[in-house]
Amino acid sequence: MDRSEPRPEDRHIPVMRDRVVDLLAPGIEAARAAGRAPLALDGTLGMGGHTQALLERFEDLSVIGVDRDPHALAMAAERLGPLAERLVPFHGTYDEVPQALAEAGAEGLDAALYDLGVSSYQLDDRERGFAYSYDAPLDMRMDTTAARSAEDLVAELDEAELRRIIRRDGEERFAGPIARAIVRAREQAPITTTGRLVEVIREAVPVSAGATGGHPAKRTFQALRIAVNEELDILERAMPAALDALHVGGRLVVMSYHSLEDRIAKRHLVQWATSTAPPGFPVVLPEHEPVVRMLTRGTERPTEQEIEENRRASSAKVRAVEKIRVSRTTA
Template identity: 50%
Template sequence: MSERSEDMSEREPAHVPVLLDRVLALLGPALSDRPAVAVDATLGLGGHAEALLEAHPQLTLVGLDRDPVALARSRYRLARYQERIHLVHAVYDRMPEVLDELGVVGVDGVLFDLGVSSMQLDVAERGFAYAQDAPLDMRMDQSSGITAEDVVNTYPVAELARVLREYGEERFALRIARSIERARQVAPLRSTAALAELVRDAIPAATRRRGGHPAKRTFQALRIEVNAELDAVRSAVPAALTELTVGGRIVVLSYQSLEDRIVKQAFAELATDRTPPDLPVPLPDSGPQLRLLSRGSEPATEGEVASNPRAASVRLRAAERIRIAS
């Protein structure tokens, strides 16, 4: 989720969300010219939601976000649409439960803009950014859950290395975990700057010169662990697909390969013809339930990346529901 933070009292528009025009074009056919329901599963600062509500006057939008601060800002931003919105404090894997509570049966559009939001990155005290010194927090919802400080100071070396290796795809996971262990025996690690410096020193000098900031993968891994992001994506995307009506569309923006792989697999599961290969014609009940709307994963254009560097890593996948399993 990549939008620049704005104060709730400011009336200047926020930075345009990532791939806004593409998202609108993909969801538009499912939402246009009729009463429709869409879910923005990662509401953030409400940029995508605002554009969808403006483009589709008959649209009702359900917005979810685990971050109470983001939810409050979106509520302010979308106040003029208050009769057409339902904003809920929830992680996106609770979508079926939220829709059930609202009495919504089937939706016409779903949007996921995964990862950490610009607001969370830009507020130093949230602890997401290795370029700014702050407490090691990294919780998207600061009202509950473990912090990154808890992880680095309490996880056994082997478990810490696993987190860094699996969630950060960090080649030097064990070296970094052992360096953290040595440091925390002297004093607990409490700041992002201290951790970033420790990671930098743990990685071989030749490797530091390429691939961006040496702590990038470690910070990604800790954020994913703290917020259980991949577990949420694994359950949320298939659940969202079951909520789509025929003709309904889903768009997912991912920012790292682990998320994108989960989305790809979930789409492929329903986009595959299950007719036995020895039969001459497809069986109606075995045909695909989804039609893929994107060829593989789509990146941002060069122009978008130039105007918004946080779009550099985005990958988009989209699909349309064409059949409901009997």
């Protein structure tokens, strides 16, 4: 790395670091009590900030660090230094828990963290094309080896599919006009940069909408990023995959940054925390008992001080559960 550039640890402040570690800690302690070497999963390794905090607190802990971005795996290893000896890197997506465990030669987990969304360094890397605030190639791939970019989606999807994605994944009320504007604009010339896409969106969205809804391109960029990286589909698979991999007493923490992610996390966690016995049934059989115990009431949010130190933490929501009986939610 060019030493004129800031080090990874200087550019990244892990969101709610101490609270996340505190929530996961009892699962790690339970493994010790059972005579087992504790193992955690950081399903979204990024620059390794949360993993670093875990490895520093627990000297016998190993962490499987999952990330689809090869550059992130390299940066995290550099950040961790000697601690990286207890990191098992896995290049893939966070729904691939069985594969990650197999590569680590492990059977189960004692703690798992999903810190969702795009990482800070990806947002800051202009060539990645995640941000609408400056002109860059229209890419948005978290895994730079993946085949399809945002440019490909904008160029290839028909108007109906563009409208569906922008409405569903961006919750954008002007999805129809934006989709039509994209199709018209690409007939004149390919849309290959974030700056050009922003221009197209500005022309489609009423000026008055910006007074209350923030930047007019915000939701469309979110929708394209989610679609390019299949984020919601992966999260749907990742939730049960993590639960099934946890030992009884293990803990799962999910940190989301927008309502679509949080709804998925909430739905799974509430379902697992609820008895499946028929209402009024006199005896609840073990297989109908809840699988998890809620550790958070609703969601927990960053403190004002944390938001002051890291503005990107402002939208974070944390949910956490402890596994209380054996489960099998996936086929």
